[in-house]
Amino acid sequence: MAAASSPPRRLRGSAGASGASLVATAAVAARFLPVWLATGALFVVASIVAPHSLGNTSWSFVLPDATVLAVAALGQMLVVMHAGIDLSTPGVVSFGGNLIAGVGAGSDHRLAPAIFACLGLGVAVGLVNGIFVGLLRLNPLIVTLAVGQIVLAWSSKYSRDHVTNQPLVPSGLSSWATGKPLGVSNVFWTGAALTIVVALVLRYTTGGRRFQAVGANPRAAWIAGLRVRTHVVLAYTAAGALYAGAAVLLAGVRQSIDPAFGSAYLLAPIAAVVIAGAALSGGLASSTSTWVAALALTFLTQMLVTMGLSAAMQYIVFGAAIVAGMVVSGDRAALLLGRWLRPVTPPPQAAA
Amino acid sequence: MRRKRLMVVALAIAAAALTVAATASGGSGGSRTSGPSGVGSGGKMIGSGGGFGEIYKAPSSTLTHALFHANLLPANKTARNIALASFGRSTKNVNYALALSCWKNNGCSTGTHGKLTVAYVEGFGENTFRQMSKMEFILEALTYPQIGKIIYRSAHSDLNQAIADFKSVIAQHVSAIVTYPDFGDAMIPVFQEATKAGIPVSTYAWGYVTGPGKNYTTVIGEDTCKLGQAFANVMNTKVKSGSIAFLGGFPGNPLSAGWQTCEQKALNSNINVVANDPTNWDPSKVQGIVAGILAKTPNLAGLSYEDALFMSQGGYTAYKAANIPYQGVFTYRTDEAGMGCLADKLKDPKLQIYYFSAGNPQIRLALTADMMKLAGAKIPPTIVFPIQLQQQTKRDMCLKGYPGTASGTSLIPLSLLHQMYP
Numbered sequence: 001m002a003a004a005s006s007p008p009r010r011l012r013g014s015a016g017a018s019g020a021s022l023v024a025t026a027a028v029a030a031r032f033l034p035v036w037l038a039t040g041a042l043f044v045v046a047s048i049v050a051p052h053s054l055g056n057t058s059w060s061f062v063l064p065d066a067t068v069l070a071v072a073a074l075g076q077m078l079v080v081m082h083a084g085i086d087l088s089t090p091g092v093v094s095f096g097g098n099l100i101a102g103v104g105a106g107s108d109h110r111l112a113p114a115i116f117a118c119l120g121l122g123v124a125v126g127l128v129n130g131i132f133v134g135l136l137r138l139n140p141l142i143v144t145l146a147v148g149q150i151v152l153a154w155s156s157k158y159s160r161d162h163v164t165n166q167p168l169v170p171s172g173l174s175s176w177a178t179g180k181p182l183g184v185s186n187v188f189w190t191g192a193a194l195t196i197v198v199a200l201v202l203r204y205t206t207g208g209r210r211f212q213a214v215g216a217n218p219r220a221a222w223i224a225g226l227r228v229r230t231h232v233v234l235a236y237t238a239a240g241a242l243y244a245g246a247a248v249l250l251a252g253v254r255q256s257i258d259p260a261f262g263s264a265y266l267l268a269p270i271a272a273v274v275i276a277g278a279a280l281s282g283g284l285a286s287s288t289s290t291w292v293a294a295l296a297l298t299f300l301t302q303m304l305v306t307m308g309l310s311a312a313m314q315y316i317v318f319g320a321a322i323v324a325g326m327v328v329s330g331d332r333a334a335l336l337l338g339r340w341l342r343p344v345t346p347p348p349q350a351a352a
Numbered sequence: 353m354r355r356k357r358l359m360v361v362a363l364a365i366a367a368a369a370l371t372v373a374a375t376a377s378g379g380s381g382g383s384r385t386s387g388p389s390g391v392g393s394g395g396k397m398i399g400s401g402g403g404f405g406e407i408y409k410a411p412s413s414t415l416t417h418a419l420f421h422a423n424l425l426p427a428n429k430t431a432r433n434i435a436l437a438s439f440g441r442s443t444k445n446v447n448y449a450l451a452l453s454c455w456k457n458n459g460c461s462t463g464t465h466g467k468l469t470v471a472y473v474e475g476f477g478e479n480t481f482r483q484m485s486k487m488e489f490i491l492e493a494l495t496y497p498q499i500g501k502i503i504y505r506s507a508h509s510d511l512n513q514a515i516a517d518f519k520s521v522i523a524q525h526v527s528a529i530v531t532y533p534d535f536g537d538a539m540i541p542v543f544q545e546a547t548k549a550g551i552p553v554s555t556y557a558w559g560y561v562t563g564p565g566k567n568y569t570t571v572i573g574e575d576t577c578k579l580g581q582a583f584a585n586v587m588n589t590k591v592k593s594g595s596i597a598f599l600g601g602f603p604g605n606p607l608s609a610g611w612q613t614c615e616q617k618a619l620n621s622n623i624n625v626v627a628n629d630p631t632n633w634d635p636s637k638v639q640g641i642v643a644g645i646l647a648k649t650p651n652l653a654g655l656s657y658e659d660a661l662f663m664s665q666g667g668y669t670a671y672k673a674a675n676i677p678y679q680g681v682f683t684y685r686t687d688e689a690g691m692g693c694l695a696d697k698l699k700d701p702k703l704q705i706y707y708f709s710a711g712n713p714q715i716r717l718a719l720t721a722d723m724m725k726l727a728g729a730k731i732p733p734t735i736v737f738p739i740q741l742q743q744q745t746k747r748d749m750c751l752k753g754y755p756g757t758a759s760g761t762s763l764i765p766l767s768l769l770h771q772m773y774p
Contacts, residue, residue, distance in 0.1 A: 052648040057674040061643030064673070156478060164480055165755040165773035167665075178672060185673075253673075256665045259478045260634040305644030311603040311630045 031277040032289040034328045038275075039296040046303045053299070053306040062295070062302050063184060064177065067191030068250045070294035072265050073272035074198050075242030077290050078235045080273050081215035083282030084133055084140040086236065089243050089269055091151030092122050093262030096247025098155050100169050101257040102162035108172035119244045125151055126240020127233065134232030144236075159259065167256040177252030187249050191291070194245065199287035211235070216283045272297055275325040296325075385449075389491040390442020390713075390763035392417045398425075399436035404727035406437035406720065414442045418713045418761050420747070424738050431735040438492065438720035439713070439763075446494040448768050454490045455483075455772065458504040462493070466500035468527040468726075470719065475514040475534025477506030479633075480661075480757040481686075482532070485556070485715045487764050487772060489530060492716040496723060499527075511535045518542040528552050528722035530715060532559045536606060543568040552725040554718035557711050560606045565733025570721050572714045572735040576610025579708060582739045583611060583656045583683040584618035586706045590681045593622030594653030597645050599638065601658060603630040608658065611685070615656060626652070633659060639666030646674045654681035660707055660749065661688035661757055668694060679703050683741065686710035690756030692749025705744035710759035711737075 046053050072089055079086045096118040104114035125147060132143040168174075179186045202208040214221040214231040222228050246265070251257065276293035278285035300321055304314040392413030399409040415422040418439060425432045454460035472489045474482060486504055493499050503521060507514035514535055521529060522545055529546055533539045533555055544567050546553045555561065558573025587596055598615070600608030608630070616625060626649045629641045642663075645652060657663055663682065671678040679702035684691070687707045695705055717735060725731050742749075751760040755773045762769075 053644075055647055057650060057676070058643065058647035060673040060675070061640060061647075061670060065640065160483070160772075161774065164483075164757055165770075167757060253669070254636060254639065254666070255669050256635075258635045258662075258665060259480075260636060263634070264636060302640065302644050302647075305627075305629060305641055306648050308627055308648070310628075 031284065032286045035276050035289050035293045035296065035325075038325060038328060039292050039299075042296055042300060042303075046299070050303045050307045053303040058302055058306060060185070062299050064187040064249070064253045066295040066298035067185075067188050068246050068253060069265070069268055069272060069298055070291040071191050071194055071249060072243055072246040073269040073276075073290045073294050074195060074287055075239035075246070076269040077273045077276075077278060077285045077287065078198075078211075078242070079140070079239045080270075080278050080280060081212065081282060081285050082218075082232050082235045083215070083280070084232065084235065085144065085270065085280065086129060086239055087141065087145040087266060088125055088129055088148030088151060088240075089265045090262045091148035091155065092125050092240060092243040093247040093250060093265050095151050095155035095158065096121055096244045097169075097251045097254075097257045097261045098159045098163050100173065100248060100251040101167055102158060104170040104173070106166055106168050106170060108170045111170040111172050114170065115248055118247055119241060122240040122242070122244025122247070123237055124240070126237040126243075129240065130233030130236030133236060134229045156259070159257070163257055167258065169251045169255055169257065173248070173252045174255040177249070177255070187253055190249065194242075195287050195291045202287065212284065218282075268297060269294075271322060271325075275322075293325075297322075385767070386445055386447050387765055387767065388442060389444050389446045389495050389765075390414055390439070390716075391765055392442065392763075395422075397440075398422055399433070399440070401433070402437070403433075404724040404729040406433075406724060407440055408433040408436040410436045410439035411443060414439050414763065418709070418763055419737065420709070420740055420742055420761070424740055426735050426737055428732050428735070430730070431732050434717055434721050434724060434731070434735060435737075437724070438717040441492060441495040441716070441720070442763050444495040446491055448765075448771065451487065451490050451494060451768065452771050454494075454502055455487050458506075459502050461501050462499055464497045464500055466496070466498040468496070468499045469501040469503060469524070470499055470528045470530070470722070471503040471505065471521040471524075471526045472530045472715070473503075473505045473514075473517050473521055474532045475507045475511070476509045476532075477504075478508065480688075480755070481710055481712065481759065482506075483772070484712050484758060484762050484764060484769075485532070487768070488712050488762065489715050489719060491764065491768075492719045507534075509534070511538055514539070515542055518546070522546050522549055522551060525549075526551060527726060528554075528719065530554055530556065530718040530722065532557060533561045534559075536560075537562050540567055552722040552731075554721045554731075556714040556718045558607055558610070560610075565731075569725055570718075570731050570733055570735055572717045572721070573711065574708065574737045574739055576607055577614040578739045579685060580611030580614030580616075580656075581618045582708075582741050583706075584615040586683050586741060587615075587623055587654050587656070587681060588618075588620045590704055591623055591654045592620075595624050595626045595649045595651070596654035596656065596681075597627040597649070597652060598625060598629075599641065599655065599657040600628070600630045601633045607685075611656070611658075623654075631657075631659075631662065633662065635662040635666035637666070638662045639670045642667045642670035643674060646670060646676055650674070650676055652680055654683070656683045658685040659688075660684035660686045660691035660705075664688070664691040664694045664756075677702070682706070684708070687742070687749050687759050687761055688756065689749055689751050689754040689758055689760055692744060692751070692760075693756060695744050696748065696750050705749075706741045707744065707749060708739060708741055709761040712759055712762040712764075716763070 099117045100114045103117045104110050129144050129147055132138045133140045177187050210226055214226055214228050218228045272293040273290055276289040304317055392411055395412035397409045398412050401408050412422040425435050470493050493502050505517040507517055529551055543553050553568040554570050556572045558576055560571050564571045598612050627645045631637045668678055681704045684707040687709050721731050753766050
């Protein structure tokens with residue numbers, strides 16, 4: 001019996017045998033804590049160097065925009081949990097927004113079919129990505145970029161034929177987006193609810209736990225009888241639906257659709273997911289931390305504008321902040337902590 | 353089994369939704385006829401004489417439509433003649449069905465079996481301004497029976513692609529090139545290559561690249577420094593004192609730098625420029641930047657920018673979200689109908705808008721200059737239009753029947769514009 005014959009194991013940096021669960025807890029905390037601390041630090045810095053960026057006027061822009069990024073990042077997070085990456089986000093957001101304006105045709109009566117068309121598009125694109133990556137085993141980086149380009153081209157044609165003459169989204173959606181129950185945008189509340197739902201589903205439902213298990217270790221999950229490929233397809237499909245959800249929210253925030261609609265969502269959602277502590281090699285991720293990372297990125301951009309820095313300085317500071325975020329990212333922290341706390345096996349005793 | 357069912361449900365939802373999209377969006381074909389290549393054929397004819405295959409005369413109504421006033425022509429005599437010849441071609445009849453097909457398919461054979469091929473090559477062509485410029489180029493080209501083929505290329509904001517596109521049309525031995533140099537002086541080597549090959553190259557909308565007349569044929573547009581001074585004049589008389597902001601396009605672009613430097617210098621000392629931010633001419637970015645400026649300066653008294661349309665979209669949304677009245681003195685370079693229609697809707701006397709022209713028809717001059725160069729004319733290195741800002745309350749930007757994203761000074765006939773954007 002291998003287990004019985006194994007030498008006793010102890011934890012480096014841990015006092016006792018109960019350290020195993022402590023290691024797990026510490027590793028999870030180390031993964032997701034840095035983004036919260038960094039965001040707190042960012043607010044402290046902002047209160048000193050750019051106090052206006054913490055005012056109501058600034059939040060009226062930051063919260064809805066951060067929420068849209070967060071919803072798109074949630075989709076990306078589901079894909080990253082399965083060691084994938086999705087570069088079709090701008091395509092879905094762009095075409096989704098154009099469908100809101102094109103199908104909606106400025107009429108509230110057509111808002112429901114417009115939203116339905118937008119979400120359906122997201123599901124369809126996600127499903128195609130999922131089939132290519134999950135079933136046909138194509139490289140996600142290349143295939144999602146290609147699918148995204150096709151969707152963007154289609155979006156551009158649709159925009160020219162149906163949107164340019166009437167780029168306004170139905171007033172029902174734009175009025176809803178500007179509504180502020182309890183003084184905070186409807187968009188924020190919707191995004192927050194969506195984030196909580198995703199977090200609860202992943203943590204407390206059987207399907208969610210299976211989804212995480214497949215992402216954490218596909219081979220073990222397969223041995224345990226889980227359908228790994230189906231979960232990958234599901235991840236991309238759900239991601240597509242979330243991108244489309246982001247498109248609906250963004251259309252409400254922007255109130256009109258332009259040719260550049262959605263172009264900012266190629267790398268920003270990936271940055272948010274990674275800064276939040278997820279590893280691009282797959283595994284655990286946190287919805288709430290992703291939301292916080294999206295908030296931090298949006299707020300940082302706004303803070304730099306409010307500070308009145310030159311364009312060049314804004315790019316330098318933003319880039320430096322992203323690099324700093326990556327250096328202290330939860331993924332790296334978890335890795336370092338894991339190395340430090342990992343069980344150490346003493347060298348085998350020499351045979352007598 | 354459950355997974356399979358889930359996938360089937362997802363497929364069904366997607367298919368149903370796309371069906372809704374396809375059916376709900378509809379689309380109208382519209383009737384396609386022939387007609388004049390430009391707007392306005394009435395009024396007296398301005399100008400006289402001709403040469404190099406051109407007649408230097410244009411209807412005053414066309415000039416008024418494109419330039420606000422028939423006398424706002426370039427001061428230089430040759431430049432004036434090129435402008436008159438180009439605008440005069442707006443009365444020539446063209447086939448709208450062919451123009452539309454050429455616009456949709458990014459090029460065409462004109463059916464005249466003419467020996468010349470002309471190309472419009474640009475670094476970015478995806479917004480309404482560029483698409484309308486493309487149609488103006490096509491309409492102008494269709495008035496020349498000697499042009500047998502029209503080529504269009506957009507590099508989708510990719511410098512390498514832009515250079516490759518340019519080299520490609522040179523390799524195809526096109527007769528003339530019109531371009532908007534989105535990448536500025538990075539295009540000089542290919543401009544020089546075309547010039548060396550005897551292909552005239554002209555830019556419009558003050559797409560200035562170093563060495564007009566030497567590295568390429570000519571640049572057409574307004575004097576951006578005078579535009580900035582005109583903006584400053586409005587701010588000095590209407591704002592008098594307070595905080596204003598500048599917005600620009602891509603960082604370092606010559607258009608924004610041109611007017612901003614001169615406006616800053618011409619402002620009186622009581623006016624403080626609190627922000628000068630690049631927007632990449634992206635309305636989403638405009639919203640964020642205006643929100644940032646308003647966070648710091650909620651009582652902003654004025655703002656200068658190139659794009660009126662984007663301030664009616666992202667800019668207005670930022671004011672609305674911040675719950676700050678959309679008031680102040682705004683000076684714009686362009687005249688998209690959407691901004692005018694928003695001002696009409698708001699009906700706020702404290703919203704004061706002054707604007708110039710988007711200048712879509714300038715691309716017609718670029719082609720005419722190239723054609724005259726091919727005919728042996730000596731083309732001035734710059735063709736500069738004088739500046740006269742318009743006031744929204746006196747000349748409404750909101751023109752009946754125009755898409756909100758379209759410039760009212762475009763010479764594209766309205767019936768054709770409706771076929772482009774049904």
